[in-house]
Amino acid sequence: MRVGVDLGVSHESTGRETAHESGQRPVPRGQQRAVDSEDTADANHLLAEGVSIAYSTDGRPEGLLAVDTLDFTVRRGEFVCIVGPSGCGKTTFLNAVAGFLPISLGTLNLDGVPITRPGPDRAMVFQQPNLLPWRTVLRNVTYGLEMSGMMSRADARARALELVELVGLADFKDARPGALSGGMRQRVNLARALAVEPQLLLLDEPFASVDAQTREVLQRELLNIRDRTNFTALFVTHDIVESVFLADRVCVFSARPGRVVHEVIVDLPKPRKQEVRRTAAFIEYVDEVATALAKGSVVGDRPDATTDHEGEA
Amino acid sequence: MATTSTRTSSPAAAKIRVVRPRDDRPDNRRMRIALGTLAVLVAFGIWELLTVLQVQPRILLPNPADVVNAFKEIFASPTVGADFTASGKELLYGYVLAVVVGIAFGLLIGWYRPVGYLLDPFVNFAYAVPRVAVSPLLLVWLGIGISSKIALVFLVAVFPVLINTISGIRNLDRQLLRTARCFDASDLQIFRTVALPGSIPFILSGMRLGIGSALIGVFVAELVGAQHGVGQLIVDAGNQFQTAKVFAGLIIFAVTGVILSAAVRRAEKHFEAWRL
Numbered sequence: 001m002r003v004g005v006d007l008g009v010s011h012e013s014t015g016r017e018t019a020h021e022s023g024q025r026p027v028p029r030g031q032q033r034a035v036d037s038e039d040t041a042d043a044n045h046l047l048a049e050g051v052s053i054a055y056s057t058d059g060r061p062e063g064l065l066a067v068d069t070l071d072f073t074v075r076r077g078e079f080v081c082i083v084g085p086s087g088c089g090k091t092t093f094l095n096a097v098a099g100f101l102p103i104s105l106g107t108l109n110l111d112g113v114p115i116t117r118p119g120p121d122r123a124m125v126f127q128q129p130n131l132l133p134w135r136t137v138l139r140n141v142t143y144g145l146e147m148s149g150m151m152s153r154a155d156a157r158a159r160a161l162e163l164v165e166l167v168g169l170a171d172f173k174d175a176r177p178g179a180l181s182g183g184m185r186q187r188v189n190l191a192r193a194l195a196v197e198p199q200l201l202l203l204d205e206p207f208a209s210v211d212a213q214t215r216e217v218l219q220r221e222l223l224n225i226r227d228r229t230n231f232t233a234l235f236v237t238h239d240i241v242e243s244v245f246l247a248d249r250v251c252v253f254s255a256r257p258g259r260v261v262h263e264v265i266v267d268l269p270k271p272r273k274q275e276v277r278r279t280a281a282f283i284e285y286v287d288e289v290a291t292a293l294a295k296g297s298v299v300g301d302r303p304d305a306t307t308d309h310e311g312e313a
Numbered sequence: 314m315a316t317t318s319t320r321t322s323s324p325a326a327a328k329i330r331v332v333r334p335r336d337d338r339p340d341n342r343r344m345r346i347a348l349g350t351l352a353v354l355v356a357f358g359i360w361e362l363l364t365v366l367q368v369q370p371r372i373l374l375p376n377p378a379d380v381v382n383a384f385k386e387i388f389a390s391p392t393v394g395a396d397f398t399a400s401g402k403e404l405l406y407g408y409v410l411a412v413v414v415g416i417a418f419g420l421l422i423g424w425y426r427p428v429g430y431l432l433d434p435f436v437n438f439a440y441a442v443p444r445v446a447v448s449p450l451l452l453v454w455l456g457i458g459i460s461s462k463i464a465l466v467f468l469v470a471v472f473p474v475l476i477n478t479i480s481g482i483r484n485l486d487r488q489l490l491r492t493a494r495c496f497d498a499s500d501l502q503i504f505r506t507v508a509l510p511g512s513i514p515f516i517l518s519g520m521r522l523g524i525g526s527a528l529i530g531v532f533v534a535e536l537v538g539a540q541h542g543v544g545q546l547i548v549d550a551g552n553q554f555q556t557a558k559v560f561a562g563l564i565i566f567a568v569t570g571v572i573l574s575a576a577v578r579r580a581e582k583h584f585e586a587w588r589l
Contacts, residue, residue, distance in 0.1 A: 098495060100491065100494070100495075118494045118495045118496075118497065119497050120495075120496050120497050122495075123495065123496065124492075124495045126488065126491075126492060128488055130486075130488045130489055130491075130492040132489065132506070132507065132510070133586055133587055134510045134586075134587045143493075143496060143506070144495075144496035144497075146506075147493065147496040147497055147498040147499075147502055147506075148496060148497045176586065178586050196496065
């Protein structure tokens with residue numbers, strides 16, 4: 001299971017502060033079960049047990065069961081993709097992890113602490129860039145740092161500059177979002193989330209609204225950045241190929257109400273190059289996810305399935 | 314810029330035609346100015362023609378030259394300073410007060426729901442009443458001095474500003490608000506970094522609409538019991554069948570409105586990119 005380029009054994013279990021500071025901490029991947037007892041805290045970095053979410057958007061009391069007794073974990077350092085049919089509750093679940101939406105039942109913890117509200121420890125990369133049009137690229141990236149007041153203005157600026165460079169927008173640091181292409185805006189969106197050094201990076205179909213070529217470039221860059229900063233990620237998508245390319249583990253959600261029907265551990269060599277998409281192993285993984293997805297979505301395929309994002313936002 | 318070749322940086326060098334989309338209808342500044350000027354001249358011509366043809370007696374429809382003379386008369390009169398000062402003060406004080414109060418209350422009502430619940434009934438009531446109808450009341454309460462006039466200008470100008478500010482705040486991009494929350498921004502931080510800049514384009518639109526209202530306010534305020542003022546000058550002239558003077562007064566109002574609106578529109582253009 002363990003992959004060659006992977007960085008081997010973890011240090012002894014530490015609190016979130018230490019792990020956070022180091023950022024570069026080597027983490028074993030590909031195994032969700034705890035390797036040893038000391039490591040369970042890391043294995044259950046994000047822990048969802050029996051999570052159900054029945055939510056109502058327009059004040060109707062009955063609500064809609066979007067997520068049903070979901071058990072789910074993300075290990076520290078892991079890159080997990082959730083794939084599911086439209087309207088399966090995957091974005092609803094992500095919003096609960098982000099703290100925007102309370103859960104109806106169950107336990108939802110980050111490092112053992114229940115999630116009750118949004119916070120920069122779970123920065124979100126939204127599907128839409130959601131940049132402040134009146135701020136420059138650089139000032140958009142410093143936004144999270146400013147709001148949380150976690151560092152001085154000068155430090156925030158320096159950190160933001162690093163990230164703007166990391167996402168390849170150094171030449172555009174003083175441009176306003178209006179002057180950027182869709183792909184560039186998504187890079188800013190990503191840089192802004194990474195700037196606050198989140199414990200867990202949440203990504204809600206971040207590349208769904210950019211063109212296919214740009215999407216592949218951005219996917220590759222996301223992995224590049226990941227290799228350098230080693231963040232933990234929970235990535236929601238409906239794109240099977242994307243999920244296999246990015247993830248250490250792909251969780252397939254059933255049709256609504258969402259629950260995990262299948263898990264695929266993606267044991268492909270790292271760093272992943274674009275060419276990996278054409279290998280037999282890759283195609284097998286894609287096939288496995290697609291098959292599970294097809295099985296899972298037969299039951300409740302809704303006619304109004306196109307309303308996925310609006311409905312769950 | 315439409316270029317047809319990717320290899321040559323300058324289309325002229327390649328001697329090819331520079332093309333533009335067939336449905337592209339760009340603003341032609343020169344043509345705009347030429348046609349605009351022409352239209353005004355033609356209107357003056359028709360006006361002149363009508364007076365020459367004596368469609369109406371001259372006392373009812375003065376000709377352009379009469380209006381020019383009326384302007385001379387107005388500016389030569391000893392009360393011209395007092396007239397402009399009075400109207401200018403009413404406009405300035407009333408409008409500035411309207412902008413300050415309109416924005417402040419608009420932000421409060423739009424941002425804090427309970428404040429909105431408390432004040433919405435009054436806003437809706439006042440909005441439904443023709444505001445100038447309050448002028449007799451203001452005269453009784455504040456007397457025929459300048460304060461009742463400033464109050465009327467304020468009252469008619471405050472609503473466009475207030476209503477636009479409220480709708481600017483209430484129609485903020487929810488995704489942006491959510492983004493701010495995601496980064497743990499406090500209510501005050503969200504207000505400062507998202508709500509305020511996000512509603513500036515709306516506030517400016519309200520300010521521009523408020524200018525027209527304020528001018529109506531100035532005129533109505535001077536209908537009754539005014540000593541000086543451009544509006545009072547128009548009323549006086551009308552009563553004495555000095556129609557040329559009425560025209561001159563109207564033009565003074567119009568020019569004031571156009572200049573002030575243009576200034577605000579300039580600011581609006583600057584903040585256009587902020588509209589979400």
